[in-house]
Amino acid sequence: MPLRTSWSADNCPIARAADVLGDPWSLLVLREVFMGNNRFDGIKKELRVADNVLSDRLRRLVGAGLLIAEPYSEGKRPRNEYLLTAAGTDALPVLHALTVWAQKHTGSPSGKSLRIICTTCGTESASGAWCQTCGAELTAATTAWDHPKSGENLIELAKAGTRQSPATDA
Numbered sequence: 068m069p070l071r072t073s074w075s076a077d078n079c080p081i082a083r084a085a086d087v088l089g090d091p092w093s094l095l096v097l098r099e100v101f102m103g104n105n106r107f108d109g110i111k112k113e114l115r116v117a118d119n120v121l122s123d124r125l126r127r128l129v130g131a132g133l134l135i136a137e138p139y140s141e142g143k144r145p146r147n148e149y150l151l152t153a154a155g156t157d158a159l160p161v162l163h164a165l166t167v168w169a170q171k172h173t174g175s176p177s178g179k180s181l182r183i184i185c186t187t188c189g190t191e192s193a194s195g196a197w198c199q200t201c202g203a204e205l206t207a208a209t210t211a212w213d214h215p216k217s218g219e220n221l222i223e224l225a226k227a228g229t230r231q232s233p234a235t236d237a
Contacts, residue, residue: 087131088161092116092124096149097158100134101207102214102222105148125149133158156207159224163195163205175215182213184221 073086088094092114099110111121125147128134133155136147166181170193182191185198187209192198196205203209211221 084161087127087133088158090124090127092120093128094162094165096121096124096128097133097151097155098162100149100151100155101159101162101224102212102217105150107146107149110149128155151207159207159210160196160205163210167193167195177215179215181215184211184213185209186211186221186223 088097095114096110099105099113104110104113107121107125110116110125111118114121125134125136129136129149131154132152134149135152137150138145138147140146163183166183170180183195183205184190185192185201185203185205187203188198188201190198190200191213192200192205194205197203198205198209207224211223213221
């Protein structure tokens with residue numbers, strides 16, 4: 068039994084978008100994949116989410132066309148790594164808008180928050196769509212994130228959906 072009514076056929080684009088992106092776990096899964104964390108175990112570890120919840124969200128995101136599941140074998144059973152599709156990459160402004168809104172209206176408990184960095188000019192953006200310094204559109208190719216858990220290194224989003232060799236996987 069579904070937990071709520073589906074809005075996928077609604078005339079309102081906000082309702083249709085909420086049907087796909089309105090779940091907090093789905094947004095957090097997308098954040099992880101944008102940061103290059105594209106395997107089930109890595110996402111589960113970072114989000115501290117139950118297997119069934121994560122499996123369901125990954126299945127929904129694949130079904131909605133935001134992610135593709137690429138099979139790989141490591142150990143005895145085949146597994147998937149999840150890569151962004153064009154539709155998934157197009158969700159980046161939604162994540163940026165949520166980031167900008169949260170920075171303005173909520174406090175960060177640790178004091179450090181995710182920062183959106185324009186890689187065209189190297190400055191932090193207070194907008195989720197355009198760099199106020201150089202005017203570049205903030206796409207996966209022109210954006211990096213300074214995430215509280217990233218340490219000294221910026222996370223280059225353009226590399227998030229690319230296949231990594233097993234030697235470089237964390």
